Structures are given as C-alpha cells and as structure tokens.
Amino acid sequence: xxxxxxxxxxxxxxxxxxxxxxxxxxxxxxxxxxxxxxxxxxxxxxxxxxxxxxxxxxxxxxxxxxxxxxxxxxxxxxxxxxxxxxxxxxxxxxxxxxxxxxxxxxxxxxxxxxxxxxxxxxxxxxxxxxxxxxxxxxxxxxxxxxxxxxxxxxxxxxxxxxxx
Amino acid sequence: xxxxxxxxxxxxxxxxxxxxxxxxxxxxxxxxxxxxxxxxxxxxxxxxxxxxxxxxxxxxxxxxxxxxxxxxxxxxxxxxxxxxxxxxxxxxxxxxxxxxxxxxxxxxxxxxxxxxxxxxxxxxxxxxxxxxxxxxxxxxxxxxxxxxxxxxxxxxxxxxxxxx
DNA sequence: CTTATACCTCTAATTATTAGAGGTCTTTGC
DNA sequence: GCAAAGACCTCTAATAATTAGAGGTATAAG
Numbered sequence: 080x081x082x083x084x085x086x087x088x089x090x091x092x093x094x095x096x097x098x099x100x101x102x103x104x105x106x107x108x109x110x111x112x113x114x115x116x117x118x119x120x121x122x123x124x125x126x127x128x129x130x131x132x133x134x135x136x137x138x139x140x141x142x143x144x145x146x147x148x149x150x151x152x153x154x155x156x157x158x159x160x161x162x163x164x165x166x167x168x169x170x171x172x173x174x175x176x177x178x179x180x181x182x183x184x185x186x187x188x189x190x191x192x193x194x195x196x197x198x199x200x201x202x203x204x205x206x207x208x209x210x211x212x213x214x215x216x217x218x219x220x221x222x223x224x225x226x227x228x229x230x231x232x233x234x235x236x237x238x239x240x241x242x243x
Numbered sequence: 244x245x246x247x248x249x250x251x252x253x254x255x256x257x258x259x260x261x262x263x264x265x266x267x268x269x270x271x272x273x274x275x276x277x278x279x280x281x282x283x284x285x286x287x288x289x290x291x292x293x294x295x296x297x298x299x300x301x302x303x304x305x306x307x308x309x310x311x312x313x314x315x316x317x318x319x320x321x322x323x324x325x326x327x328x329x330x331x332x333x334x335x336x337x338x339x340x341x342x343x344x345x346x347x348x349x350x351x352x353x354x355x356x357x358x359x360x361x362x363x364x365x366x367x368x369x370x371x372x373x374x375x376x377x378x379x380x381x382x383x384x385x386x387x388x389x390x391x392x393x394x395x396x397x398x399x400x401x402x403x404x405x406x407x
Numbered sequence: 408c409t410t411a412t413a414c415c416t417c418t419a420a421t422t423a424t425t426a427g428a429g430g431t432c433t434t435t436g437c
Numbered sequence: 438g439c440a441a442a443g444a445c446c447t448c449t450a451a452t453a454a455t456t457a458g459a460g461g462t463a464t465a466a467g
Binding site for chain 3: 111112113114138139141142145146149164165166167
C-alpha cells in the first residue's frame with residue numbers, strides 16, 4: 080500500500096467525529112483543531128490552493144475560506160493570488176505561523192508516517208480498513224453493525240463509502 | 244426624463260449593431276471601439292467593478308475581462324481587488340490611459356449629454372424611443388415593420404425589449 | 408445555570424476568470 | 438486583387454474563491 084494519505088484522512092475524520100479536534104487541541108498554542116489541520120496541510124503540501132486544502136481536510140471551500148480569514152487576521156498565514164490563473168489563491172504560512180506550528184504539539188501525527196510505513200503491508204491495509212469502518216460508523220445516521228471485518232474481505236475491498 | 248443613460252446605452256447598441264464601432268473608431272489612438280467604450284465607462288463612473296462595466300456597455304463579464312486583459316497589458320488600465328468584498332475587482336485608468344483617452348476623439352458623445360439635457364422632456368422621450376426602436380430592429384431576427392411610432396404611444400410606453 | 412461570545416460548518420448565491428468555439432477585421436504575401 | 442495569418446471581439450459553460458445566511462457547539466462571564 081503506497082499512500083498513507085488515506086489513513087491520515089481517515090484519522091482526521093475520526094478526530095472530527097469524536098470531537099477530539101476541539102476538546103483536546105484547542106488549548107495548545109491557541110489554535111483550534113481545524114486551524115491546526117489547515118496550517119499543517121499548508122506546511123506539508125507547499126503552495127496549495129484553497130480548493131486543495133478543502134479537499135485534503137474534508138471541509139468545504141467556504142469553511143476553509145473563513146478559517147483562513149481568522150488565521151490571516153492573526154498574521155499566521157497569507158494569501159497570494161495566482162498570476163497564471165487569477166481565479167486561484169495560494170495560501171502560505173508566515174514566519175510566525177511556521178514557528179507557532181513547530182511549537183504546537185502533534186500527538187497524533189508525530190512521526191506517525193515513518194512508523195506506519197515500517198508495518199507489513201497486510202497490517203497497513205487492516206488498519207486502514209478499521210479506521211475507515213470507524214469513521215463511516217461515526218458519520219452514518221443508521222449504524223449497521225452486522226458486517227464484521229475479516230482479513231479476506233479487507234484485502235479484497237479497497238474503496239470505502241464517502242461521507243454522506 | 245431624468246436618466247440619459249438609457250439613451251447612451253441605446254446609442255451604443257446602434258453603434259455596435261451597425262459596426263461603426265470597429266470601422267470608424269479603430270484607427271483613433273490605437274484603440275478599438277469596445278476598448279474606448281470600456282475606458283470611457285471607467286473614467287465616467289469612477290471606481291467600477293467588472294460587472295458594472297459589463298452592465299453599462301451591454302457586454303458579458305467574460306468579454307469585459309478579456310478586453311481589460313489587453314488594456315492592462317498595454318498599461319492603460321489596472322485592476323484592484325476590493326478589500327471589502329474580495330470577489331469584486333475595481334478597474335482604474337492609469338495616467339497613460341487617461342491621457343490617451345483625453346486625446347481620443349469622441350464624435351458621438353462629445354458634449355452630447357449637456358445638449359441632450361437642454362431639450363424638452365417630450366422630445367427626450369421621443370428620441371429615446373426612436374433609438375430603442377432602431378436598436379431593437381438591428382438586433383431582431385425578424386424585423387416587424389408594422390407598428391409606427393406616435394407621440395402618444397411613446398409617452399405611455401417606458402420599457403423596451405432587452406437584447407435576445 | 409444562563410447568557411454572551413467566538414468558533415465551526417454547511418448550502419446557495421455572487422463575482423471574476425478561464426476554456427473553448429466561432430466570428431470579423433486588418434495586414435501580409437503572392 | 439485575393440488568400441492566409443494574426444489580432445480582436447463575443448458568447449456560453451465551467452471553475453475558483455468569497456460572501457450571505459442560518460444553525461450548531463464550546464468557552465467564558467455573570
């Protein structure tokens with residue numbers, strides 16, 4: 080399994096669904112969960128458009144826009160309109176933003192990627208499937224508890240239901 | 244009749260419909276008809292958005308955008324994105340643009356407004372109705388020649404068909 | 408515990424830009 | 438003169454970001 084990004088997305092969905100994002104993270108460095116999430120996305124992906132951020136953190140463009148407004152007000156990020164396509168806007172971290180982010184704790188993602196990649200492939204697949212199952216359960220209106228996971232079913236089935 | 248703008252719009256439509264805009268004006272000052280039209284709109288209306296320009300010259304926003312691109316390339320206009328509403332963009336004339344526009348002949352609009360306002364109201368109404376009739380005829384696929392203008396009908400009927 | 412404040416989040420509407428296609432006019436080469 | 442090329446003009450449809458408006462949650466203050 081090459082892309083651990085799916086795992087991260089699944090993790091984020093679990094975090095949001097369980098309200099960890101707000102209760103656990105809001106104190107640290109004065110940033111809320113979504114704010115941290117977005118700032119990390121900007122740092123990790125480099126020159127990103129609003130749309131790309133939204134896609135990566137599973138939020139609407141409108142939501143990302145308003146959160147960026149607040150971050151920009153605090154001089155933690157800034158926007159640059161693309162010259163090649165003037166519809167697009169790139170978000171960047173300011174130096175202050177990068178500093179703050181570096182000091183902010185990241186209990187969930189800290190060297191997670193490195194460790195995850197050292198796992199056996201079948202184990203990675205199993206973990207991903209489990210996370211997806213949890214995330215789907217959180218977001219589902221009617222929780223269907225019947226289909227139990229088996230290693231066999233996991234290895235066959237790659238996709239997972241998108242958020243309703 | 245307070246607004247002579249309707250008369251100007253009607254005039255512009257006649258000009259476009261008869262291709263005067265390109266044949267007669269394109270030589271002067273190196274500007275084409277639509278370019279002149281748009282630059283005058285910017286000068287006369289002050290801080291205008293793209294949408295307002297489009298409305299005033301009866302062109303689509305997309306068309307105004309591309310024409311402004313060419314004018315901006317020649318440093319005759321510049322754009323400023325509104326800080327109050329970041330969707331909006333204001334167009335301005337550069338000094339070069341204002342100079343060029345001042346030297347450009349304006350055979351159709353030169354002190355037209357002042358003279359027009361000195362006419363009697365019924366006469367203004369009559370002229371507007373006539374222009375609208377001509378403009379509508381130009382744009383109509385099937386020209387209906389039957390209804391002749393009368394002073395009575397003109398004074399009653401205020402609206403006119405929008406361009407199809 | 409209630410109220411106020413500050414976030415988060417969404418959908419729908421708005422504004423500008425771009426893509427793509429088709430048209431006209433002017434210039435250039437023959 | 439005439440054909441071809443290049444530069445405009447113009448539109449509709451698609452795309453990107455923002456805003457408006459409404460509803461929800463969490464934190465702070467009394």
